Amino acid sequence: MTYPTSQEILLTDARLSAPPAPRLIKYHDLPGLEREKKQFQEFVAVDMAHTTMLVEEGIISAAAGRAILQQLLAIRHMKPSDFPTDVRKGSFLLQVESYLFAAIGEDVGGQMHTGRSRIDQGATVRRLYKRNRLLNVMDRINDLQDAIAEQARHHARTIMPGYTHMQHAQPWVFGHYLLSFSSRLHDSFQRLTEVWARVNRNPLGAVGLAGTSWPLNRARTTELLGFDGLVENSKLGREAYYAAEAIGALAFVMADLNDLATDLHVWSSTEFGLVESDDSYCGTSSIFPQKKNPAGLETIKKAAGSATTWLATALATFRAEGTGDQAVRDLPLIDEALTTTEGMLDLFTGVIETLIVHEERMAASLNNSWCTASNLADVIVRERSLSFRQVHHIVARVVRNALAKGIRPSALTSALLDEAALETAGIELKLGDQVVRDALDPRRFVETRVTDGSVAPLQVTRLLAHAHSEREADRRWMAGTRAKLAHAHEELDAAVGGIVALERTA
The missing domain is CATH 1.20.200.10 (Fumarase/aspartase (Central domain))
Known part of the structure; x- marks a missing residue:
């Protein structure tokens, strides 16, 4: 089948009395076109789906749709860099239209845009x-x-x-x-x-x-x-x-x-x-x-x-x-x-x-870290039935005293803890050295966490x-x-293939 050719009229020619200024092309048209070329396959997919639908709904003839789809299939197999563009023609939609017009004529190729806007x-x-x-x-x-x-x-x-x-x-x-x-x-x-x-x-x-x-x-x-x-x-x-x-x-x-x-x-x-x-x-x-x-x-x-x-x-x-x-x-x-x-x-x-x-x-x-101090506080609360705020003061004071005396957490004694308790709360706790040492042991800290989402081994596994x-x-x-x-891609290919195949069975 042959198609009539005619001098292509640019979209802007019919309405505007002057072509785009070089500055507009440089700062608006060209950047926009380059950005759209990155969406090459998406442009082709939309054109194919729209054309297929137009044929199926009887809005354009099967012959016109077949001619358009054959050209779109050819475009789809091109590398984006191989597709011919001319920035003066406008956006990528218009570049595709120009390609179709050159191949099958504007009277056929132009039907692809039926019922849609560039928007x-x-x-x-x-x-x-x-x-x-x-x-x-x-x-x-x-x-x-x-x-x-x-x-x-x-x-x-x-x-x-x-x-x-x-x-x-x-x-x-x-x-x-x-x-x-x-x-x-x-x-x-x-x-x-x-x-x-x-x-x-x-x-x-x-x-x-x-x-x-x-x-x-x-x-x-x-x-x-x-x-x-x-x-x-x-x-x-x-x-x-x-x-x-x-x-x-x-x-x-x-x-x-x-x-x-x-x-x-x-x-x-x-x-x-x-x-x-x-x-x-x-x-x-x-x-x-x-x-x-x-x-x-x-x-x-x-x-x-x-x-x-x-x-x-x-x-x-x-x-x-x-x-x-x-x-x-x-x-x-x-x-x-x-x-x-x-x-x-x-x-x-x-x-x-x-x-x-x-x-x-x-x-x-962790060797010389006081980061287990909160655990010591929890132990005191459980063992002596004091409020957490009272105990917070006691533990904060024992940490202050130990730092001043150069005493490491592993060397803290029950006696030193009682000294801090007397200073802040006027009481003695008498927990015993082993209880104090266990409370301040980092590994023991990790092992004794019980709440969901904690650092306890079982919880980390969970x-x-x-x-x-x-x-x-x-x-x-x-x-x-x-x-x-x-699946959608396969459906589109099948629908396009069905329309294109009509030429061989006609």
């Missing part, structure tokens, strides 16, 4: 692109959780100081600490599934604002593109607040990474010496020969700094628009947020997988199992979601 078409492309990128981020969260779980299993009995205000608070277990981030990352994963539910809605068919007189089957394009449902109100077809919500969820992920990286960075200092990044994730100094700088952790912390502004910037971008002028609703900032979050999750996975943990140094840090079940649930969600998208 709902572009909004649909962006939602497809963002959902695919979100899934990649969620895969990286699961990878990092696997690395954390492996280290947590290995260090389920590794005791260390626990810190508040950068001071020893209570004995801790390194595996327990790591599992706290497993929980946080699971929460972040769940937050992204909630975002996904709002991203994965189909705006195609909302058209520019008020819908269309063409009898579009929006449920069909929803099925072919793997959406979970419709953007019901046509007014909301162009809305991108879902992108701001996604950015907020990504910022939470970066906050998780920042907190973990900051702790490990501090603990890897010479003064702490509790952990150490593998050489493969470190740099060195051009002047200080002894330096081993934790470059991986520093990179993650630096990236997390900018993440604190992502949501505010997104909302500020929408701030002055109202609801009628929404040209910037594509929110390019989300591309940066997705790329940064995915990259830093991947980097951190490598850092955690190779992390060196100095178990002996961790244990030794937390490991709980973290495993959370990761399994997250992976099932991923598998189910990807399976649904794969």
Whole structure:
């Protein structure tokens, strides 16, 4: 079949009396086109689904639809870099139209745009692109959780100081600490599934604002593109607040990474010496020969700094628009947020997988620590039926007295404790030296925790199992979601193939 050719009229020619100024092309048209080219496959998918639906609903002829779909299949098999573009022609939608016009004529190729606007078409492309990128981020969260779980299993009995205000608070277990981030990352994963539910809605068919007189089957394009449902109100077809919500969820992920990286960075200092990044994730100094700088952790912390502004910037971008002028609703900032979050999750996975943990140094840090003082207070409360506040004063005073006399926790006696009790409460406790020593023993502290979620060995084992079940649930969600998208892709291919095959049977 041959198609008539004619001089192509640019979209702007019919209405505007002058072509785009070079400055507008440089600062508006070209950046926008380059951004859209990253969504190459999503553009093709939307065009194929819309064209398929138009044919199935009898809005355009099977012959026209077949001609369009044959060209779209050819485009889909191209590399984005091989697809011809001319910035003067406008957005990527218009680049595809130009390709079709050159191949099959404007009278046929132009029918693809029946019943849609660049607004709902572009909004649909962006939602497809963002959902695919979100899934990649969620895969990286699961990878990092696997690395954390492996280290947590290995260090389920590794005791260390626990810190508040950068001071020893209570004995801790390194595996327990790591599992706290497993929980946080699971929460972040769940937050992204909630975002996904709002991203994965189909705006195609909302058209520019008020819908269309063409009898579009929006449920069909929803099925072919793997959406979970419709953007019901046509007014909301162009809305991108879902992108701001996604950015907020990504910022939470970066906050998780920042907190973990900051702790490990501090603990890897010479003064702490509790952990150490593998050489493969470190740099060195051009002047200080002894330096081993934790470059991986520093990179993650630096990236997390900018993440604190992502949501505010997104909302500020929408701030002055109202609801009628929404040209910037594509929110390019989300591309940066997705790329940064995915990259830093991947980097951190490598850092955690190779992390060196100095178990002996961790244990030794507890030797002269008073971080079991709260346990001594609990023992006194149980043994002597005093209020915790009374006992708090007694233990605080005995710590003060011992520090002044240079007495270590392991050398504290019942007599010294009674001296502090007399000073603060006017009583003697007479606990006995063995009771005092047991109360101040770090390992004994860990072993005697009884509450759910504590650092006790059985509880850490339970937390490991709980973290495993959370990761399994997250992976099932991923598998189910990807399976649904794969099925939609197969449905689209089958529908397109059916229309294209009509030419061979006609």
